[in-house]
Amino acid sequence: MNDKVEIMPKHRILIVDDEAAIRDMLSIALDAAGFNVLEAKDAQLAHASIIDNQPDLVLLDWMMPGTTGLELLRRLKRDELTAKIPIIMLTAKAEENSKIAGLDAGADDYIPKPFSPRELISRVNAVLRRIGREALQEPIVIGELIFDPLGHRVSIAGESINLGPTEYRLLQFFLTHQERVYSRGQILDYVWGGNVYLDERTVDVHIRRLRKAISVAGHENYVQTVRGAGYRFSAQLSNA
Amino acid sequence: MNDKVEIMPKHRILIVDDEAAIRDMLSIALDAAGFNVLEAKDAQLAHASIIDNQPDLVLLDWMMPGTTGLELLRRLKRDELTAKIPIIMLTAKAEENSKIAGLDAGADDYIPKPFSPRELISRVNAVLRRIGREALQEPIVIGELIFDPLGHRVSIAGESINLGPTEYRLLQFFLTHQERVYSRGQILDYVWGGNVYLDERTVDVHIRRLRKAISVAGHENYVQTVRGAGYRFSAQLSNA
């Protein structure tokens, strides 16, 4: 799809799966898509490879003998050195539970098997793009709203805005996931991260704080309530 | 209580292979599994059949005289009308090259011969499930009406429409079940969910609310009353 022959060094992707057949299939697809592929057949080797090779992304099978994917994921996220490496979990069943646990533990995406190579590639690219943007720390600009991750600063029409840490992360989440509804549960997962057990109404309160903070002349409708569903950030201030 | 005998239309599957024996074998297996089977013996006929019959999935032989499977695959993926039809490639040898090229060109799966009918069926089902999942996420477009499930947003001619939760679900139901009459009882079952006991007239009221909401210039006749039977959603504004 994107054949800019970019001199950009190829991204390194580590595949962790105990089944050789699956590793092969993924490997071929990713190789064809221009990635540099590494493989590991269990969590031990995977961990070693991650330390040694610093891959740009890890595809991690959920179910593996011995240390499971989830355990490895947790271990990686605990260690500061590896915490930022994006992880995509592969799971055999579309179990809601594993999905939730995976996101909780900090996976960046989650692909239920079976999936098409095309889907895989597109998700990998999506995650890399997002990470890339975050790594570049490019400011996000929406009309007069400027979100500058580098300076950890937000401003509207030149006016600097004061946000608490949670509201900052909430805004960041919304800015990177616009035009789409998220339930309170999802927002808790994404913004508060892992294993928190909070009242969902807490989200309402932080939404309000965020709204209050960014409500400057004509900018009040970015964060929209979708009754019965959750919240949505939209750059189109279309709603009357 | 629930008489959804749901006449779920069978999936149409097109088999493209130059060898009659293989077509027969596939055809029998798929038919037994409850699919509607179409056949074509070369790329020409296959292309025509795809345009005419809009199959839900194509099983495409890699090696064929004349236009090869790969060429046909590429052609299908280039044309927007056919790009979304899932393709499963059948190849005689597990050649790495063909595998790569096939995946590259956008095949959804790849089955090396020989394979068992059971494996075939299971892969076909897997692909159809996945496509179904993905389709749920895609916006539904009917003329100027856009229904975006991810954004949980409905618009007509660019104007955002405000719907209550029930009207939203009602519209979603209609959009995924067009051109067919549903009784009030059925609508209650599908939209409100099984175990509610409500006055059937309630449906009338929500129909009215939905109609009101989406009644913008020239779009008033999507939801049609069928006296004595129920309601029907039709994209053809057939209003006599």
Add this chain to the structure above:
DNA sequence: TTGAAGCTGTCATATTTATGTCATGTTGGG
């Protein structure tokens, strides 16, 4: 170590919006 300042999550309460029912007006077919 202590105190001030700022954050957080929870609650109780206010406000807004959605829902189902009813009474009444319309319509269409026999």
Add this chain to the structure above:
DNA sequence: CCCAACATGACATAAATATGACAGCTTCAA
């Protein structure tokens, strides 16, 4: 023309969300 089926507007109630206050925690610096 009449009746049954449907449309419509109003309304009480229920449900969801917004808001303001507050007490426990952290952080930071003196």
